[in-house]
Amino acid sequence: MSSRPHVLDDLQWRGLIAHATDLDALRAEMDAGPVRFYVGFDPTAPSLHMGNLLQIVTARRLQDAGNVPYALVGGATGMIGDPREVGERSLNSLDVVRSWVERVRAQIEPFLSFEGANAATMVNNYDWTASLSTIDFLRDIGKHFPVNRMLARDVVRTRLEAGISYTEFSYVLLQSMDYLNLHRDHGVRLQFGGSDQWGNLTGGVELVRRVEGARVHAFATPLITRADGTKYGKTEGGAVWLDPDMLSPYAFYQFWLNVEDQKVGELLRAFTFLDRAEIEELEAVSAEKPFLRTGQKALAEHMTALVHGAAETGHVQAAAAALFGGGTLRELDERTLAGALHEAGVTTLPTGQPMPTMVDLLVATGLSKSRGDARRTVDEGGAYLNNERVSDPAHVPAPADLLAGRWLVLRRGKKSLAGVEVAG
């Protein structure tokens, strides 16, 4: 344990501190005793995603080092929406936000410890915001926010052209007020968030200083981007959701497995709880024999276990091995095959019906979004049945093609797989 580095050094080594207020002062406070910190999550969707996960694991690292987490779910800020460069958000109803608050809260809880000396606390900013009167808000909070400073913020500036509502413009006041309240009522002295939140983070630090005269801290984690600088977190169609109903554990595992070589090390450091020696070892192996994708496999395994549990991880690894193993599908026993296909997604067809054509199968499994799209895929040579290319759009699988008497493996391109089960 003596070799364990200071948590701030660890965070820096992991590349998790992109901006910070005063790290030396923060370090001094941590050395003097546990620091209470908070991180907020706005319920803007029914599930958290990869970007939120980075904040969650960062909170966990701080808690593991003895500090006290306050996980905030934005029942109030979620009603308003923070300004994004892409444009104005559409408002969600109170009912929708409430249900998302519950889901988000449930997603965060497994990652933190709610017992012991430094037990975590869940808070909801709706509790101290909803009943606040407009007059009090404008006098007590609004007075501390110079509009000229607010206008200078990057997000706001880019939005001035296209337009920004007063609602979103005011968001920073709400988040800053959260920090003030948590500082007053709970002694919170540190907030962190994504680097896109930097303006909101410093807004809170500033408000606490003006109102309470206290020097509290903030840091921002970097934006995790793909090797080409574009945003991460897109799989086919959607974000990298943590909710298994929105992104299957299989697809979640595949996302991490397919990460670019040059990003593996960075992601291992930022997201996993592997220690420095383990990560450096993985990086060394990956650099020497990249084709083995040792780093990607470790990353995918670690992340899937973290979010979906060890049992599920075993299933998706088995599925990946079966479907991408290179062996003949016929050699797989039915249990392995069925399990693998269930991870990838199965479409059931009734027995006794004539077998659909390749084009219809691609559409039925969702691999293609229209029949025209399916035809194109076949024409382009991207359609496979049981790992063999099919070049005729009207090809109809023969009864002999059914694996174990009832399974078909459909593939589009290299990575998109779907199962078909013929069952009564």
Place this chain on the structure above:
RNA sequence: GGCAGGUUGCCCGAGCGGCCAAUGGGAGCGGACUGUAAAUCCGUCGGCUUUGCCUUCGAAGGUUCGAAUCCUUCACCUGCCA
């Protein structure tokens, strides 16, 4: 309030009466090369019962044999003036 300009497929952006499902770029998708990586190259990129048909170019109406392209009204956006 006045004047001028704009609204095109996922995004940006050409087209300005027929040759327009609509140039080009990006994203996406497929192929080749590889390692379920990156880069590169090639192809593709509204729908369908696909040598043809249907629905698209802010909305509704109109002119015309024929409109994304012309006219009218409406909505929204931008710039200049007040």
